Amino acid sequence: xxxxxxxxxxxxxxxxxxxxxxxxxxxxxxxxxxxxxxxxxxxxxxxxxxxxxxxxxxxxxxxxxxxxxxxxxxxxxxxxxxxxxxxxxxxxxxxxxxxxxxxxxxxxxxxxxxxxxxxxxxxxxxxxxxxxxxxxxxxxxxxxxxxxxxxxxxxxxxxxxxxxxxxxxxxxxxxxxxxxxxxxxxxxxxxxxxxx
Numbered sequence: 001x002x003x004x005x006x007x008x009x010x011x012x013x014x015x016x017x018x019x020x021x022x023x024x025x026x027x028x029x030x031x032x033x034x035x036x037x038x039x040x041x042x043x044x045x046x047x048x049x050x051x052x053x054x055x056x057x058x059x060x061x062x063x064x065x066x067x068x069x070x071x072x073x074x075x076x077x078x079x080x081x082x083x084x085x086x087x088x089x090x091x092x093x094x095x096x097x098x099x100x101x102x103x104x105x106x107x108x109x110x111x112x113x114x115x116x117x118x119x120x121x122x123x124x125x126x127x128x129x130x131x132x133x134x135x136x137x138x139x140x141x142x143x144x145x146x147x148x149x150x151x152x153x154x155x156x157x158x159x160x161x162x163x164x165x166x167x168x169x170x171x172x173x174x175x176x177x178x179x180x181x182x183x184x185x186x187x188x189x190x191x192x193x194x195x196x
Contacts, residue, residue: 001054004030006061008087014079015052024054024120024150028172032148033058035170035179036116039146040064043115046107046140048100048131053080055118060089068112070096070103100127101134108138115145123152132161132180147180 003011004026024032032055033040040059045067047056056067067089069080077097084090096103100121117135121127128149135141147164151157153176159166161180168179 001052002026003058003061003087004033006058006063008057008061008089011087013052013054013057013083013086015054025172025175028150028175028177029054029058031170031172032177033062035168036146036148037062039116044068044113044142046070046112046114046117048103048117048119049121049127050080050118051076051120053083055120056080056093057083057087057089059116059118060092061087064116065092067093068096068107068114069093070098070100070107072097072099100131104131104134104138104140107140112140113142113145114140115142117141117145117147119147119149121151124155128155128157129161132158132164136162136164141182143182145181149178149180151176151178 001013001015003009041063043064045056045059045064047067047069050069050071053069056069060067071077074097077095080095084093119131153171153174157178163182164180165183166178166180170177
């Protein structure tokens, strides 16, 4: 697992096998960041179910202003901190050691509003809908922000949760990436699905 582009390009990131992690594959990560590249410069990013921090670190490397990493596993938090130090990006980050739903509540109380939210929970566990509901309820997404949810291609994910609408799904083998935003409007037009 590595940082693909930006100021930390080429740095290898650690991922602990003992934490039952499933890091986003480089080809999938590269496709995601090609799609959202215009959103990143100066952005606020939240990496939910952060694991090793790979998505948030990639965003920071590509000039996001700040990233919040939320995970309930203390070993994941230590791993994220180590990866941030290794890449020199720790000054632009904050680690939140909490259950994801509690973390969303906390971010809302601190009036954090993200331009980009990564949502990468364990597959087939039904975590995506409750997380989307919490994101909406606690108002942590900017009006023009986007949520990127990674899931198994067989997982059923909602087309909408309140005002959050799914506007695009890309498929990469057994992995799918669903994109959400308020109202479902998109600069890319009505492209609802795509394949690598």
